[in-house]
Amino acid sequence: MNIGPTPQLALVALAFATILIPSVSAQPPIDNSATAGEWQALPVKAESPAANPTTAEKVELGKKLFFDPRLSLTGTVSCNSCHNLMEGGDDGRPSSMGVHGSIGPRNAPTVWNSVFQASQFWDGRSPSLEDQAKGPIVAAPEMGMPAHENAIKRIAAIPGYQTEFRDVFDSENSVTIDNVVKAIAAFERTLVTPNSAFDRFVQGDRSALTDKQIRGMQLFSDIGCTECHSGPAFNGWDVGSTTQTFEEFPRNAESQLVGQYGLDRDLGRFAATNRKSDKHYFKVPTLRNISLTSPYFHNGAVAKLSDAVRVMSETQLDTELSNEEVESIVDFFSALDGEFPSIALPRIPSRPGESVLEDQEPAAVGE
Amino acid sequence: MNIGPTPQLALVALAFATILIPSVSAQPPIDNSATAGEWQALPVKAESPAANPTTAEKVELGKKLFFDPRLSLTGTVSCNSCHNLMEGGDDGRPSSMGVHGSIGPRNAPTVWNSVFQASQFWDGRSPSLEDQAKGPIVAAPEMGMPAHENAIKRIAAIPGYQTEFRDVFDSENSVTIDNVVKAIAAFERTLVTPNSAFDRFVQGDRSALTDKQIRGMQLFSDIGCTECHSGPAFNGWDVGSTTQTFEEFPRNAESQLVGQYGLDRDLGRFAATNRKSDKHYFKVPTLRNISLTSPYFHNGAVAKLSDAVRVMSETQLDTELSNEEVESIVDFFSALDGEFPSIALPRIPSRPGESVLEDQEPAAVGE
Numbered sequence: 187m188n189i190g191p192t193p194q195l196a197l198v199a200l201a202f203a204t205i206l207i208p209s210v211s212a213q214p215p216i217d218n219s220a221t222a223g224e225w226q227a228l229p230v231k232a233e234s235p236a237a238n239p240t241t242a243e244k245v246e247l248g249k250k251l252f253f254d255p256r257l258s259l260t261g262t263v264s265c266n267s268c269h270n271l272m273e274g275g276d277d278g279r280p281s282s283m284g285v286h287g288s289i290g291p292r293n294a295p296t297v298w299n300s301v302f303q304a305s306q307f308w309d310g311r312s313p314s315l316e317d318q319a320k321g322p323i324v325a326a327p328e329m330g331m332p333a334h335e336n337a338i339k340r341i342a343a344i345p346g347y348q349t350e351f352r353d354v355f356d357s358e359n360s361v362t363i364d365n366v367v368k369a370i371a372a373f374e375r376t377l378v379t380p381n382s383a384f385d386r387f388v389q390g391d392r393s394a395l396t397d398k399q400i401r402g403m404q405l406f407s408d409i410g411c412t413e414c415h416s417g418p419a420f421n422g423w424d425v426g427s428t429t430q431t432f433e434e435f436p437r438n439a440e441s442q443l444v445g446q447y448g449l450d451r452d453l454g455r456f457a458a459t460n461r462k463s464d465k466h467y468f469k470v471p472t473l474r475n476i477s478l479t480s481p482y483f484h485n486g487a488v489a490k491l492s493d494a495v496r497v498m499s500e501t502q503l504d505t506e507l508s509n510e511e512v513e514s515i516v517d518f519f520s521a522l523d524g525e526f527p528s529i530a531l532p533r534i535p536s537r538p539g540e541s542v543l544e545d546q547e548p549a550a551v552g553e
Numbered sequence: 554m555n556i557g558p559t560p561q562l563a564l565v566a567l568a569f570a571t572i573l574i575p576s577v578s579a580q581p582p583i584d585n586s587a588t589a590g591e592w593q594a595l596p597v598k599a600e601s602p603a604a605n606p607t608t609a610e611k612v613e614l615g616k617k618l619f620f621d622p623r624l625s626l627t628g629t630v631s632c633n634s635c636h637n638l639m640e641g642g643d644d645g646r647p648s649s650m651g652v653h654g655s656i657g658p659r660n661a662p663t664v665w666n667s668v669f670q671a672s673q674f675w676d677g678r679s680p681s682l683e684d685q686a687k688g689p690i691v692a693a694p695e696m697g698m699p700a701h702e703n704a705i706k707r708i709a710a711i712p713g714y715q716t717e718f719r720d721v722f723d724s725e726n727s728v729t730i731d732n733v734v735k736a737i738a739a740f741e742r743t744l745v746t747p748n749s750a751f752d753r754f755v756q757g758d759r760s761a762l763t764d765k766q767i768r769g770m771q772l773f774s775d776i777g778c779t780e781c782h783s784g785p786a787f788n789g790w791d792v793g794s795t796t797q798t799f800e801e802f803p804r805n806a807e808s809q810l811v812g813q814y815g816l817d818r819d820l821g822r823f824a825a826t827n828r829k830s831d832k833h834y835f836k837v838p839t840l841r842n843i844s845l846t847s848p849y850f851h852n853g854a855v856a857k858l859s860d861a862v863r864v865m866s867e868t869q870l871d872t873e874l875s876n877e878e879v880e881s882i883v884d885f886f887s888a889l890d891g892e893f894p895s896i897a898l899p900r901i902p903s904r905p906g907e908s909v910l911e912d913q914e915p916a917a918v919g920e
Contacts, residue, residue: 250639253639254639255634255637255644256645260646260650261644261645261646261650262634262646262650267622267629270901271898272617272620272621272898272899272900272901273900273901274903277628277629278628279627279629279913280913280914280915281915286650287627287652287653287654288654447915448915477903477906478905480903480904480906480907481908481915486915487915489907489908490907491905491907492906516906519906520905520906526900528897528898529897529898530895530896530897531639531895531896531897531898532639534637534640536641536844536845536847537847538844538845538858538887539847539857539858539859539883539887540847540856540857540858541645541847541856541857542645542847543645544856546646546647547647548647548814548815548848548852548853548854
């Protein structure tokens, strides 16, 4: 496979980083016709929608709720349980384990940079972070609440939350599911990881990537990965866009790898829309921090990133890569690891001298 | 019940705060014969043992391990799952839920200030924080690892941990179970909550407690609670002591409350020692931050702190308290809520491009 002149690629990438590009002088003129807009740095900050403006107090409340396991039936599963901010924003499991040890049907997507997409969940059935956050609370294999009312009853019984909701939403009785998810979404909008080596590279720091990573970057483009994995989050989404790209996966269902990993058992977006044309269609997932979010794909069946690259090139692009080529792309992916913001552990409010989890059975007999 | 002259009590308390007592002038002479040493402020810092000296790097490593769910079989349960530092250092459940939704036999004790006791677990079967930390990793209803080796294999496979263990313990191949628990214990020694209203009171700030709390404090002493709940952590432990107080619970098994809450079904320390004289004996638990750690007792059967006070006064002290008396003690207990240190969420290291939880089954079918 022709790797091409890497310095030229670097300059093209540099010139067309559409966001945050610093002024860089003393660069030679470049041909930008081929890859205009192809490489984009991640925004360092996400916009908030008019219906849910971000405030510092709302973010702080949302952080408490994000980490509060009492939103789950058993008091053991918080948003952070499956979207662990201490690592890749997922849980490292093929699919998540919720209340009572129940196991969900799909791999937990990362919450990092989830603001940089126009729809949520693997099948894109949710149009916003607010809407998405309502789902897991009442999903039987996740937080397992019978209804949102049960979660609201728990939260509303905690004096500290009552006060904080009133202050943030400027009204009495503001502990509602809509406000709970507004606060969580406001917090999630702060979960961005800019300034990866890749971002520094496209902003002009030629030394930010190794030669091998640059080869991987060009190969990633040359074989067509960027046709779907485009935009600042490598997920087919452009800044400001309200639509999301869905693609068929696997495209080549005859590939031996499809059977090996059971990749064709999930009908994807069809389950959400019931449209035949959506069968096996999935939202294009972000590749940001991909080296931290093993295992891979909707079913989490592929543990190694190198195998995931092989699956994609063979099933989606009919391209068989050499080991060295796979390695260069994996190496490029490590350059997509961003800077994680420092987060102070929240203090989640208590109900002094009283239980929040009143419906939980006491232990009957000691060990 | 005679409440007595509260200003005198306050002065006695002030004079005999044995730790951190600031110099306070212009106080009248006091009679200290009755309660010498009864009231002690919590140390702001815990000593570390010679065998495991605390260093900043070890604490940081221990924090990562404390929050790392990959120490559990399913990758879902960390130390923090049951000893949640975001609230009272417990999980708010009657008894904890571990891997696969399994439920343990006893209420999770708080990890806050656990350094201020000479033995760990309800039955005191563990002599140190280091020894204690080994237990849950391989307890079937907790983290559920078949053996410590399985946990070590996971941790040792993570390059970032390899480096950090080598730096902290200054030797190669230092990812061992002994070093894992040394790091966790070093972190736990930082988990102290000084400067409660009570502490400020015994250090001389007469305004730190309300009159009602002072009445509760004296009542707590008058009826005999302090016979067992003594020392800076209210758990029968003195600073520097290597022994721990165990007491029979319930003492009066005939009390109607014992049957109501099933408090006599656990044989306590007997299970650890097999000595008949240890039947129904338990370690005296700390009362620090007690208002944040509902539900109460070894089986977590009592949800309200006021009911817990009634249980204790009736079953242990043959004393029936009025509602107002119970309230004053509960109010005093709220003065034991300390200052929680600010903790930055750790970044737990990954195994780039590879799974840490290789033994977990992928999801088979999408939803």
